[in-house]
Amino acid sequence: xxxxxxxxxxxxxxxxxxxxxxxxxxxxxxxxxxxxxxxxxxxxxxxxxxxxxxxxxxxxxxxxxxxxxxxxxxxxxxxxxxxxxxxxxxxxxxxxxxxxxxxxxxxxxxxxxxxxxxxxxxxxxxxxxxxxxxxxxxxxxx
Amino acid sequence: xxxxxxxxxxxxxxxxxxxxxxxxxxxxxxxxxxxxxxxxxxxxxxxxxxxxxxxxxxxxxxxxxxxxxxxxxxxxxxxxxxxxxxxxxxxxxxxxxxxxxxxxxxxxxxxxxxxxxxxxxxxxxxxxxxxxxxxxxxxxxxxxxxxxxxxxxxxxxxxxxxxxxxxxxxxxxxxxxxxxxxxxxxxxxxxxxxxxxxxxxxxxxxxxxxxxxxxxxxxxxxxxxxxxxxxxxxxxxxxxxxxxxxxxxxxxxxxxxxxxxxxxxxxxx
Numbered sequence: 001x002x003x004x005x006x007x008x009x010x011x012x013x014x015x016x017x018x019x020x021x022x023x024x025x026x027x028x029x030x031x032x033x034x035x036x037x038x039x040x041x042x043x044x045x046x047x048x049x050x051x052x053x054x055x056x057x058x059x060x061x062x063x064x065x066x067x068x069x070x071x072x073x074x075x076x077x078x079x080x081x082x083x084x085x086x087x088x089x090x091x092x093x094x095x096x097x098x099x100x101x102x103x104x105x106x107x108x109x110x111x112x113x114x115x116x117x118x119x120x121x122x123x124x125x126x127x128x129x130x131x132x133x134x135x136x137x138x139x140x141x142x
Numbered sequence: 143x144x145x146x147x148x149x150x151x152x153x154x155x156x157x158x159x160x161x162x163x164x165x166x167x168x169x170x171x172x173x174x175x176x177x178x179x180x181x182x183x184x185x186x187x188x189x190x191x192x193x194x195x196x197x198x199x200x201x202x203x204x205x206x207x208x209x210x211x212x213x214x215x216x217x218x219x220x221x222x223x224x225x226x227x228x229x230x231x232x233x234x235x236x237x238x239x240x241x242x243x244x245x246x247x248x249x250x251x252x253x254x255x256x257x258x259x260x261x262x263x264x265x266x267x268x269x270x271x272x273x274x275x276x277x278x279x280x281x282x283x284x285x286x287x288x289x290x291x292x293x294x295x296x297x298x299x300x301x302x303x304x305x306x307x308x309x310x311x312x313x314x315x316x317x318x319x320x321x322x323x324x325x326x327x328x329x330x331x332x333x334x335x336x337x338x339x340x341x342x343x344x345x346x347x348x349x350x351x352x353x354x355x356x357x358x359x360x361x362x363x364x365x366x367x368x369x370x371x372x373x374x375x376x377x378x379x380x381x382x383x384x385x386x387x388x389x390x391x392x393x394x395x396x397x398x399x400x401x402x403x404x405x406x407x408x409x410x411x
Binding site for chain 2: 079082
């Protein structure tokens with residue numbers, strides 16, 4: 001067997017074993033570093049952040065289908081989604097969204113390569129079913 | 143054979159992973175709660191102070207919703223009363239006054255049909271939708287408790303398996319279970335419904351969890367906690383008061399805009 005083929009198979013095997021272990025452990029969300037954001041009185045989140053005791057609201061997206069708002073160590077609200085319900089929600093709001101400007105770079109890209117419109121939902125599906133991440137934004141008031 | 147070891151190891155690992163993936167069972171549905179329409183309304187009254195409380199709300203709070211002050215004749219009557227209890231379920235209606243059983247009416251679907259006919263004939267109200275009335279009464283577990291007490295009444299309990307049928311005409315007139323509520327949607331809301339091509343929706347509130355379906359498509363579930371509502375209350379000065387009742391209640395509505403059928407919306411499923 002050629003050495004490069006051997007390396008490919010060993011790498012693939014290692015990846016499969018690592019993913020197998022991840023799957024066996026119940027596909028836990030992999031936490032990413034939190035992003036800190038400060039808002040001033042002009043921001044719509046400002047009164048909500050100020051109404052908490054700690055003056056801090058944490059928004060967490062877990063790609064296994066949860067968006068959580070918490071403060072002072074307590075959950076305030078959460079949204080539970082699946083790729084299907086998320087797509088349904090997007091279908092409901094889409095008539096109210098302004099049409100994409102065909103002259104913008106995103107407009108040109110989607111017109112030239114129509115399949116790129118499906119990329120965001122493909123990502124949502126992959127992050128929901130295959131590898132899950134947890135991303136937090138900590139919002140504090142100025 | 144020696145050269146094929148990496149391939150064999152890869153295939154073995156793949157086999158294990160696929161085996162684990164396909165052996166994972168889907169999550170089973172959670173056990174469903176009893177399918178009843180439970181309503182418990184506690185009413186307290188104090189003839190000395192001439193105050194009353196309904197469903198956990200004080201007289202002052204009820205007056206904010208337009209509740210009237212009771213006349214002296216009513217207070218005279220209530221002064222002579224210790225308490226009363228009215229229970230309604232699918233088999234009987236029980237009325238107890240001052241701990242004594244005053245009246246019991248046994249009924250079933252057949253005898254209720256006779257009552258619907260009598261009401262339709264003599265009341266002059268819109269005709270009763272007998273199938274809908276049965277949807278409510280065949281699962282009824284309703285209790286009104288009237289007590290002489292200066293304390294605030296117990297919180298209102300709503301645990302409804304049957305969803306309210308709400309019909310909105312193209313002109314925006316809102317009917318609930320066939321009764322005109324006297325309210326109409328604003329032209330802006332009608333425009334939103336038309337723009338979104340929304341013809342039907344179902345909304346279910348179950349102790350903090352809000353499930354919604356629009357045009358038959360299920361939307362993400364929103365869960366609100368009492369702490370979250372308190373933060374919104376403080377942030378925007380909503381003065382929503384005690385909301386514990388909301389987090390003990392379950393109710394829903396099937397909303398139809400224009401023509402069509404409601405289907406069988408059941409909350410908590």
